Amino acid sequence: MVTATGGLDTALRAHSTDHAWQVAATVTDPEIPVLTIEDLGVLRTVEVADDGAVHVELTPTYSGCPAMDAMRDDVVLALTHAGYDEVRVDLVLAPAWTTDWMTDAGKQKLRRYGIQAPTGLAAARGAGPVRVQLAVKCPRCDSLDTREIARFGSTSCKALYECRACLEPFDYFKVI
Amino acid sequence: MSGADLDPHGEVSVDRLALAEELAGAGAGEGAVASEDAAEYALRLGDDALVLAQQLGMWITRAPELEEDIALGNIGLDLIGHARSLLHYAGSATGRSEDELAYWRDEPEWRNAWLFEQPNGDFACTIARQLVASLYLFELYSALADSTDPTLAAIAAKSVKEVDYHRDHSTQWVLRLAGGTEESRRRMIRGVEVTWPYVDELFADDELTERLAADGVAVLPSTLRPAFESAVDEVFAEAALERPTGRTAYTASGGGRRGSHTEHLGPLLAEMQVLARQHPGASW
Ligand SMILES: [Zn+2]
Numbered sequence: 001m002v003t004a005t006g007g008l009d010t011a012l013r014a015h016s017t018d019h020a021w022q023v024a025a026t027v028t029d030p031e032i033p034v035l036t037i038e039d040l041g042v043l044r045t046v047e048v049a050d051d052g053a054v055h056v057e058l059t060p061t062y063s064g065c066p067a068m069d070a071m072r073d074d075v076v077l078a079l080t081h082a083g084y085d086e087v088r089v090d091l092v093l094a095p096a097w098t099t100d101w102m103t104d105a106g107k108q109k110l111r112r113y114g115i116q117a118p119t120g121l122a123a124a125r126g127a128g129p130v131r132v133q134l135a136v137k138c139p140r141c142d143s144l145d146t147r148e149i150a151r152f153g154s155t156s157c158k159a160l161y162e163c164r165a166c167l168e169p170f171d172y173f174k175v176i
Numbered sequence: 177m178s179g180a181d182l183d184p185h186g187e188v189s190v191d192r193l194a195l196a197e198e199l200a201g202a203g204a205g206e207g208a209v210a211s212e213d214a215a216e217y218a219l220r221l222g223d224d225a226l227v228l229a230q231q232l233g234m235w236i237t238r239a240p241e242l243e244e245d246i247a248l249g250n251i252g253l254d255l256i257g258h259a260r261s262l263l264h265y266a267g268s269a270t271g272r273s274e275d276e277l278a279y280w281r282d283e284p285e286w287r288n289a290w291l292f293e294q295p296n297g298d299f300a301c302t303i304a305r306q307l308v309a310s311l312y313l314f315e316l317y318s319a320l321a322d323s324t325d326p327t328l329a330a331i332a333a334k335s336v337k338e339v340d341y342h343r344d345h346s347t348q349w350v351l352r353l354a355g356g357t358e359e360s361r362r363r364m365i366r367g368v369e370v371t372w373p374y375v376d377e378l379f380a381d382d383e384l385t386e387r388l389a390a391d392g393v394a395v396l397p398s399t400l401r402p403a404f405e406s407a408v409d410e411v412f413a414e415a416a417l418e419r420p421t422g423r424t425a426y427t428a429s430g431g432g433r434r435g436s437h438t439e440h441l442g443p444l445l446a447e448m449q450v451l452a453r454q455h456p457g458a459s460w
Pocket of ligand 1: 138140163164166168
């Protein structure tokens with residue numbers, strides 16, 4: 001049986017869990033500052049316990065991504081500033097992060113920032129070692145006449161491309 | 177960021193403990209602790225990744241083009257990420273941190289296979305080693321993602337996605353070097369020849385892997401070989417290269433898994449460990 005008091009507690013907790021999520025979701029990627037950790041799909045869960053302690057789970061984009069430490073510290077800071085005294089952030093590996101979790105809003109922001117968003121789903125990457133790379137659209141002029149210069153760009157998550165129409169180089173956020 | 181009074185290095189360990197706890201499921205309390213056997217297995221895989229990462233880091237500023245400095249550096253960074261997770265788990269059995277394992281073990285305590293400690297050589301040698309390493313690790317992590325050990329399964333499922341791109345990278349370079357100039361083709365063929373004697377060791381079973389495989393914790397190395405070889409054949413068919421046969425550096429009585437190493441590991445460890453040993457406990 002749910003008592004009236006218990007129901008109220010649950011409602012308040014849900015409210016502050018919502019609020020805590022919104023606070024945590026303001027944290028951005030230090031290397032791509034237009035994207036929040038929510039846009040990236042890095043923010044997985046936020047829970048507020050009865051005693052007000054917040055438990056956040058983040059999942060790393062890449063295993064060696066040096067931005068993870070900064071994102072985790074920023075989540076602690078943001079929630080502390082919002083009045084949550086006890087904040088614990090865990091990094092979880094499973095299920096493994098995929099670019100499929102990037103939000104549509106995030107993809108749009110990425111393109112406006114000059115980085116082409118992941119094109120296609122992770123499952124469509126194919127299995128064999130020798131395979132064909134789909135054409136990647138230039139985020140500046142939308143031309144498909146582009147060329148990959150390096151599979152690994154400025155960070156593990158990006159490849160470096162050049163556009164043969166507008167002659168500008170651009171980063172492509174790889175599907176993973 | 178400012179104002180955080182967190183020791184950035186110390187934070188990592190705390191965090192990784194929490195990670196292990198998470199993977200062990202709710203209520204585990206003390207984090208996932210590896211069994212003695214699983215710890216030894218994780219040490220093997222972690223050492224493979226860390227030694228290879230150290231080798232690739234040496235290419236930064238020395239690769240044939242700037243983009244390649246960055247590519248090899250980023251691949252090394254992925255491998256360091258895998259090594260950290262694996263060594264953290266390996267250390268959970270004996271209460272040692274990932275840093276203690278990386279910086280305070282001497283050569284006979286390292287468990288990496290010989291392939292990973294072989295010198296970078298010229299760029300084609302490094303690419304040949306990368307091809308073998310990435311095709312092997314792809315098959316290994318694909319299979320290990322189904323491990324009955326939830327920590328190993330999670331690390332493998334994460335790592336395989338990244339290794340898939342390492343496989344792309346090495347494959348593209350093998351095709352380019354083998355199909356490029358006479359000189360690049362000659363070097364690619366030589367790179368394959370000097371690398372191949374180290375392939376057998378990767379697929380050698382021993383008591384440890386047999387025990388662990390029986391429980392579904394580890395993957396029996398020999399079972400990975402057919403898929404590895406068909407992936408190699410696919411690349412080599414495209415590159416008009418032949419898979420060498422016969423010569424092997426591996427003997428059942430030795431090898432890196434037992435802590436016996438070639439003359440190349442010592443200098444590599446000396447360079448990797450010197451700073452941590454000169455300034456024990458330092459953080460930066
Ligand atoms: Zn363009």
